[in-house]
Amino acid sequence: MPEPTGNRGTGKAPVGVIGAGWVGLVTAACFAELGHEVYARDVVSEKVEALKRGEVGIHEPGLAELVQRNRDRLHFTTRIEEVLDAARLLFVCVDTPPTYSGDADLSRVRAVVEDLPAASDHVLVMKSTVPPGTGETIRRELGGSGYVSCPEFLKEGTAVEDFMHPDRVVVGAAPEHSASADAVAALYEPLGGEIVRTDISSAEMIKLASNAYLATRISFINEIANVCEEVGADVGEVARGMGLDQRIGPSFLRPGIGFGGSCFPKDVSALKLLAGNSGYHFQLLNSVIEVNELQKRRVVSKLTRHLGSLVGRRIALLGLAFKPETDDMREASSLVLSARLRGEGAEVIAFDPVAMENARDLLPGVEMRDTALEALENADAAVLVTEWPEFREIEWARAAKRMNRPLIIDGRNFLDAELLEASGFVCEGIGRPTGSSGTE
Ligand SMILES: NC(=O)c1ccc[n+]([C@@H]2O[C@H](COP(=O)([O-])OP(=O)(O)OC[C@H]3O[C@@H](n4cnc5c(N)ncnc54)[C@H](O)[C@@H]3O)[C@@H](O)[C@H]2O)c1
Numbered sequence: 001m002p003e004p005t006g007n008r009g010t011g012k013a014p015v016g017v018i019g020a021g022w023v024g025l026v027t028a029a030c031f032a033e034l035g036h037e038v039y040a041r042d043v044v045s046e047k048v049e050a051l052k053r054g055e056v057g058i059h060e061p062g063l064a065e066l067v068q069r070n071r072d073r074l075h076f077t078t079r080i081e082e083v084l085d086a087a088r089l090l091f092v093c094v095d096t097p098p099t100y101s102g103d104a105d106l107s108r109v110r111a112v113v114e115d116l117p118a119a120s121d122h123v124l125v126m127k128s129t130v131p132p133g134t135g136e137t138i139r140r141e142l143g144g145s146g147y148v149s150c151p152e153f154l155k156e157g158t159a160v161e162d163f164m165h166p167d168r169v170v171v172g173a174a175p176e177h178s179a180s181a182d183a184v185a186a187l188y189e190p191l192g193g194e195i196v197r198t199d200i201s202s203a204e205m206i207k208l209a210s211n212a213y214l215a216t217r218i219s220f221i222n223e224i225a226n227v228c229e230e231v232g233a234d235v236g237e238v239a240r241g242m243g244l245d246q247r248i249g250p251s252f253l254r255p256g257i258g259f260g261g262s263c264f265p266k267d268v269s270a271l272k273l274l275a276g277n278s279g280y281h282f283q284l285l286n287s288v289i290e291v292n293e294l295q296k297r298r299v300v301s302k303l304t305r306h307l308g309s310l311v312g313r314r315i316a317l318l319g320l321a322f323k324p325e326t327d328d329m330r331e332a333s334s335l336v337l338s339a340r341l342r343g344e345g346a347e348v349i350a351f352d353p354v355a356m357e358n359a360r361d362l363l364p365g366v367e368m369r370d371t372a373l374e375a376l377e378n379a380d381a382a383v384l385v386t387e388w389p390e391f392r393e394i395e396w397a398r399a400a401k402r403m404n405r406p407l408i409i410d411g412r413n414f415l416d417a418e419l420l421e422a423s424g425f426v427c428e429g430i431g432r433p434t435g436s437s438g439t440e
Contacts, residue, residue, distance in 0.1 A: 018093060024040060028040040030164060039075045061325055090123065092126050094109060103274075104270045109128055149172035153207070157325035172197075172201070221254065221255050222292070222295045226431065236432065256430055257296055257411035260335075300341065312345060312346075312347065314379045321354065338366050380407070385411050406424050408420060
């Protein structure tokens with residue numbers, strides 16, 4: 001194969017990216033920012049055309065600016081040949097959604113493998129999250145090409161920052177592909193995170209185990225919060241006291257109405273099923289999943305305790321996205337919550353600063369409003385679903401007057417409960433003494 005043509009004399013290796021979604025676009029833009037020519041391919045031609053015009057299409061802080069600043073180095077295409085001609089290292093960032101069985105759907109990954117010409121010396125660098133064992137199978141199949149597992153740990157909402165300042169970069173490869181692994185590690189070296197070199201299956205397992213562990217912490221603190229409600233303790237105080245223990249640490253100890261998003265639910269399920277398929281019953285993860293499902297529904301019982309039957313009640317949802325600073329609705333808690341509320345006969349009104357466009361088709365029967373105050377108009381209760389900072393700035397005293405009943409369930413323990421109560425609200429959070437700010 002002739003030498004790839006893409007480096008334009010910069011001395012920096014050109015980079016290929018397959019799949020220009022959340023991970024792929026961030027990867028492409030960040031490598032371009034680091035000075036690489038980047039050739040990114042997606043199969044959705046409208047997406048590629050928009051990207052060629054510099055339109056990013058997803059809400060991710062800093063990403064649009066990065067794409068704009070590096071337009072000269074970013075080349076978007078639908079043609080795999082263009083990427084293969086230009087770059088040797090191909091970062092695979094295609095989606096691996098759950099199938100009906102809950103296993104990871106690897107069909108897009110398979111399509112990428114099949115796109116590789118026989119006897120090419122390209123290196124597939126797998127950033128997509130795949131079950132342990134997948135990479136070894138592909139490596140054996142590939143023959144000449146190299147294979148490196150390099151799982152992605154970025155978080156939506158801070159994806160650019162996470163890519164540029166990684167806690168660690170995991171690079172997994174078989175011994176015969178150690179030169180390819182060196183090349184991948186070299187790309188990440190300027191970013192300063194510790195490089196963890198390992199075999200392919202361990203790299204894949206690091207990714208799934210990390211997400212499963214974080215999800216476990218969330219379900220754990222949610223259960224502690226639920227017990228706090230029973231015994232009159234304040235989970236905020238409990239989490240602070242726990243987190244100061246260096247063996248525990250403070251992160252991921254925030255109770256709420258359950259985790260969602262494109263990664264945690266599917267990765268926990270994929271790990272549970274992978275274990276099951278290999279003959280091991282991963283008992284703990286069953287509970288993590290079940291606790292999370294129940295947590296999304298607990299808001300309904302909180303509302304009925306205050307309002308009685310929800311038939312005909314008007315409930316305002318503040319926030320729809322699965323977390324702030326994103327318009328991603330994949331597995332958002334708002335999907336289950338709004339369906340449950342509708343099922344109880346409630347009228348559901350919603351506002352989200354950026355996710356309403358994506359949410360519209362997913363939330364049949366839910367009415368969207370242009371501002372939070374409009375959503376709160378004549379509502380019998382509000383539920384804070386996503387902790388968007390701007391919700392702290394709502395004029396709550398004004399809101400209380402516009403609502404039918406100034407009741408708020410703070411599903412993320414995010415708002416200033418004392419301020420709300422001073423503004424006339426009854427405010428209930430998660431795992432705090434019922435009906436109070438938790439500060440009494
Ligand atoms: N989103 C996250 O926060 C995150 C974080 C870490 C890891 N991951 C993992 O990274 C992978 C990608 O996730 P995402 O959120 O970026 O998905 P995404 O759905 O946003 O993007 C995937 C992109 O790949 C494209 N695609 C599909 N098949 C293709 C093919 N054969 N050739 C070229 N393009 C193709 C799709 O059109 C889409 O644009 C998944 O495995 C996910 O689990 C995601």
